[in-house]
Amino acid sequence: MFDLARKMTPEKVSREFRDFSGAHAYTAARRLMDETFADFPDVDHSFVREFQTAGFSARVLELALFAALREQGKVLDRTSPAPDFVVSGDAPVAIEATTTNPPQGETAEDLDIASAVRRLIPDDLEAAEAEFVFQIGKALRRKLEHRDAQGRAYWEKPHVKDVPFVLAVQSFHNPSALFHTTGPLATYLYGIRDIPTRDRHGSLVLNSQIVTEHRRNGRTIPSGLFAQPEAEQLAAVIFTNSATVSKFARMGTERGYGPADVAVARCGAMYDPDPNAALPVPFGYVVGDYGPEEHETFSEGFHVLHNPWTSTPVAEGALDGFTDHRLQPDGRLLTTVRHPDYFVSRTMIIQSPKALPMARLRVQQYLAGAGQ
Numbered sequence: 001m002f003d004l005a006r007k008m009t010p011e012k013v014s015r016e017f018r019d020f021s022g023a024h025a026y027t028a029a030r031r032l033m034d035e036t037f038a039d040f041p042d043v044d045h046s047f048v049r050e051f052q053t054a055g056f057s058a059r060v061l062e063l064a065l066f067a068a069l070r071e072q073g074k075v076l077d078r079t080s081p082a083p084d085f086v087v088s089g090d091a092p093v094a095i096e097a098t099t100t101n102p103p104q105g106e107t108a109e110d111l112d113i114a115s116a117v118r119r120l121i122p123d124d125l126e127a128a129e130a131e132f133v134f135q136i137g138k139a140l141r142r143k144l145e146h147r148d149a150q151g152r153a154y155w156e157k158p159h160v161k162d163v164p165f166v167l168a169v170q171s172f173h174n175p176s177a178l179f180h181t182t183g184p185l186a187t188y189l190y191g192i193r194d195i196p197t198r199d200r201h202g203s204l205v206l207n208s209q210i211v212t213e214h215r216r217n218g219r220t221i222p223s224g225l226f227a228q229p230e231a232e233q234l235a236a237v238i239f240t241n242s243a244t245v246s247k248f249a250r251m252g253t254e255r256g257y258g259p260a261d262v263a264v265a266r267c268g269a270m271y272d273p274d275p276n277a278a279l280p281v282p283f284g285y286v287v288g289d290y291g292p293e294e295h296e297t298f299s300e301g302f303h304v305l306h307n308p309w310t311s312t313p314v315a316e317g318a319l320d321g322f323t324d325h326r327l328q329p330d331g332r333l334l335t336t337v338r339h340p341d342y343f344v345s346r347t348m349i350i351q352s353p354k355a356l357p358m359a360r361l362r363v364q365q366y367l368a369g370a371g372q
Helices: 015-022 024-038 047-052 056-071 113-117 125-145 182-190 245-254 355-370
Strands: 085-087 093-100 165-171 192-198 204-210 213-216 219-222 234-239 262-270 281-286 303-306 323-327 333-336 342-351
Touching (some): 015 024, 024 262, 047 056, 056 093, 056 245, 093 125, 125 165, 125 182, 125 213, 182 303, 262 355, 281 355, 342 355
Antiparallel strands (some): 085 093, 192 204
């Protein structure tokens, strides 16, 4: 039974949910979502309604983040509706999730589920990156400025007093929003950009460049959000571009939840461990064509960018299941990679009596083309 499909009448649901809930190809994703939601404390009883209507993508992010924290063994206090997650124990963290969203009048109703989860390369990369920064900035500032009926910010609520406050964010403002990675976000948060050059021996050298503002369509916003007074209580930002239906489809397929006539392939670009590499490397695989030790986790794809100027920093090890980014005194960003770091990817879900060989052929074709 698809538990997340209960309650709402068909005419009220979004097209995203309607396409997802009725598609044979998403059987594995629905079953894994059901398993995850069975342990998810829906504190304000709004999750199902929002998942089925305008908040589909945002609720998928919440569900994936919940599953990631749980697989890391975190003890979660969900007795209060806000912030969304409170990690208890010796290293507590309060986490509020948010997303960038399409402009009014361009809702998810205008897109089918394939467009919503597909990684599309923007036509104009520079303009798309500027839009990404503006949208991310708006989403984060909206949460920092939010006050409840008593006039309290998230971090001022009694049950999270003196607990580091973290915002988790993912971009859905247009179909290509998932293309963007931590690079432009880090520039916006720290006000510093790494410029790659080569020394006389051909070795990669990264030099830091200060960025004071971001421009888009004649408008500007200040860079370096972490250093701004309004972000003093913001301990870190958790970012991902992979907490989507596709992640649940891949992981559900790994667990054998999918039909025999459905196969899943994933292709994209990933981190190159070569210290002299300035570009990512292509990757591609068919879900299930590997051993159990290589199975995907919910934590993969989540990044923590720490605020060095916060008054309440995240304790060491509190979010150690995610890829970690910390600004160093020399202005460079130190990244600790804990999982396969896929910068960007596209998941192909193939339905056919010959789905598996077709998926393998797609991967072969992608890798052959990427190598040219």
